[in-house]
Amino acid sequence: MGAEKPIKCLAITSKDGQLEDWEYTPEPLKPGDVDVRVLYNGLCHSDLHVWREDWGPCPFPMVPGHEVVGVVEEVGSSVNHLKKGDLVGVGWFRDACLECDACVKGDDNVCPNGVGTIMGGQKGGFAERIRANAALAQLIPPEIDPAEAAPLLCAGITVWSPISRYVTRSGMKVGVVGLGGLGHLALQFASAIGADVYAISGTASKEKEARGFGAKHFQKIDDVPDKTLDVILNTTPGGIKCADLVNKLTYNGQLVYLGGGTDKVDVLAFDLILAQRSISGSATGGRALFREMFRIAGLHNVRPLIEKIPISKANEAVEKLTNGNVRYRIVLETGDYFKNK
Ligand SMILES: [Zn+2]
Numbered sequence: 001m002g003a004e005k006p007i008k009c010l011a012i013t014s015k016d017g018q019l020e021d022w023e024y025t026p027e028p029l030k031p032g033d034v035d036v037r038v039l040y041n042g043l044c045h046s047d048l049h050v051w052r053e054d055w056g057p058c059p060f061p062m063v064p065g066h067e068v069v070g071v072v073e074e075v076g077s078s079v080n081h082l083k084k085g086d087l088v089g090v091g092w093f094r095d096a097c098l099e100c101d102a103c104v105k106g107d108d109n110v111c112p113n114g115v116g117t118i119m120g121g122q123k124g125g126f127a128e129r130i131r132a133n134a135a136l137a138q139l140i141p142p143e144i145d146p147a148e149a150a151p152l153l154c155a156g157i158t159v160w161s162p163i164s165r166y167v168t169r170s171g172m173k174v175g176v177v178g179l180g181g182l183g184h185l186a187l188q189f190a191s192a193i194g195a196d197v198y199a200i201s202g203t204a205s206k207e208k209e210a211r212g213f214g215a216k217h218f219q220k221i222d223d224v225p226d227k228t229l230d231v232i233l234n235t236t237p238g239g240i241k242c243a244d245l246v247n248k249l250t251y252n253g254q255l256v257y258l259g260g261g262t263d264k265v266d267v268l269a270f271d272l273i274l275a276q277r278s279i280s281g282s283a284t285g286g287r288a289l290f291r292e293m294f295r296i297a298g299l300h301n302v303r304p305l306i307e308k309i310p311i312s313k314a315n316e317a318v319e320k321l322t323n324g325n326v327r328y329r330i331v332l333e334t335g336d337y338f339k340n341k
Pocket residue numbers: 096097098099100101102103108111112113114
């Protein structure tokens with residue numbers, strides 16, 4: 001095999017830095033890998049958390065982008081299920097061992113040998129190409145627009161995973177706390193499968209849209225009566241007291257943390273014991289869930305509301321996200337940006 005062609009990309013080189021042009025030489029294409037020409041990237045808060053080192057040290061340079069949609073450009077010698085020209089997406093992980101118990105079950109997102117696309121790997125999709133294990137390159141169904149597919153690869157799977165696990169009967173009361181990138185998709189997925197959906201937000205101007213996404217109720221957390229909800233999905237970046245959420249759960253209720261990773265989960269054990277309530281966390285999903293999530297999204301027309309911005313304006317997009325001015329997901333369009341570099 002000849003020398004690898006460098007990959008042109010945008011990278012962050014320091015914690016307080018801005019995205020700037022960079023390139024790196026990828027490791028040789030393994031038999032199970034694919035190379036994907038990138039069309040779109042969703043811009044997720046986690047990209048910012050990683051380079052701002054909110055979750056620990058980040059080895060720089062770091063290439064953000066873990067909601068990556070593109071076209072397969074090259075396939076490794078052992079890849080049979082994908083071919084050149086297929087439209088695929090790469091999410092939080094771009095490699096896994098495929099042999100451990102979790103991987104065998106299709107839960108490769110909890111593989112102990114997994115390689116993160118931006119965390120651990122640092123080689124995300126803000127680039128002309130991305131290289132990933134073909135097993136983790138998810139086929140995008142033809143009925144889903146490629147730009148709209150991007151946010152489903154992190155935000156979409158992150159909310160579908162706990163909904164598929166805990167919303168087991170039609171009519172269950174599901175509270176979605178926080179109406180951002182994750183929350184607006186959670187409302188749609190939960191209502192698609194027949195839940196009685198509560199949008200929980202302090203931003204009154206979001207009520208009309210929340211109802212459009214399927215919410216039957218729109219309330220501030222303090223206005224939800226105690227012992228009401230079967231499932232609560234906390235999608236906020238943090239700051240809500242755990243006990244305030246737990247008290248809204250009915251018996252056997254389930255509180256799931258999808259955000260607020262640095263919050264303290266501090267609650268009186270009796271508040272769990274007597275009503276048999278549970279608190280859990282969830283992050284992304286494996287291959288089996290990805291297939292299911294795309295099927296449900298296709299079937300019920302679950303789509304993110306996106307704002308497309310050319311990747312040449314990536315720094316402005318980051319500023320917009322930082323200022324909280326996004327409804328509901330920015331998608332960066334690669335276009336010809338790297339061709340001219
Ligand atoms: Zn594994």
